[in-house]
Structure formats: C-alpha cells, structure tokens
Amino acid sequence: MADKMTPEQRHRCMSHIKGKDTKPELMVRRWLWRQGYRYRVNVKSLPGRPDIVLPRYSTVIFVNGCFWHAHENCNKYRMPQSNHDFWAAKFKRNKERDERNYKLLHNQGWYVLVVWECQLEKSTRRATLISLSRRLSQIYLDTHKVNLVTPYPNDDDSHHMPLAAEP
C-alpha cells in the first residue's frame, strides 16, 4: 500500500500486524494474572475475538490500539495526511465493526470492557489497571449477590448509645 505514514504510525501498523501478543495486551494480561484472575485469550467463538475472556466474571476485555480503532481525541490516533478517503473509510469500518461486536457480546450477556493503548502509557498505567480490577470486582459482586450479615444490631443504632456521664 503506497501510503505515507509517519515512522511512528508505521511502527504501530507493524506491531499490529505482528499480531496477537502486542505489548499493551500483555501488560493487561500480566496484571490480571498476578492479581489472581484467570482468563482465556483470543476466543475465536466470540464476536470480535476478544483479547481476554474472564468467564467467571462474565466479562470480555478488548485492548485496543488507538490508531486502528480510531480512538477519538487521542494523540496516538491521527488521520494520515494522504489517501484521506481511504483511511477515513477504513477507520469508519473498523469503528462500526467494533460497535457491532460490543453489542452482540452485550446481548449474549457479557460485560464488555475496553482498555485503550494510551491508557497504558507509563503515567496512567497503574491507575488504569487498578480501575480494571475494581471494575471486575464490581461486576463480580453484581452478578453474585452475596449478603453479608453483621453479627451485631443495626449500625444506625450506635449513635443512640448513652454518652459518658454528662453533668
């Protein structure tokens, strides 16, 4: 394809083409694994072949490259200068395909989480990963209703406790 890309964009294309174990995805996988989450990867039978599938959490995770998935308002995604129409059409198709897949997954009862490549840059990586764990915990609690019983009377009564001797 005779198109002018910046070296950075070209690099990103190449690392996309190289395939499944792109670095951002590995970061997320390693994090989840260390946190004790168990998952499957690149499940072909699901729409869009999600990068990470956590069956016990009814959750699929896509780790999206900002360029190919046309992350809006993101400095990693810039429309290439030449062949504008070609790229515009391509990005539009990519986005529509993503949204179609998310909807299909949602309809099948999956929670769909998207982690953007730019959210895994050094400055925000930790916060992104922590919020991912947190979101998974929320999902788990929402889908496994657990009622913890407090072994003492209603908390609200505590402020009715007599105060220590007032004169």
Ligand SMILES: [Zn+2]
């Ligand atoms: Zn981005």
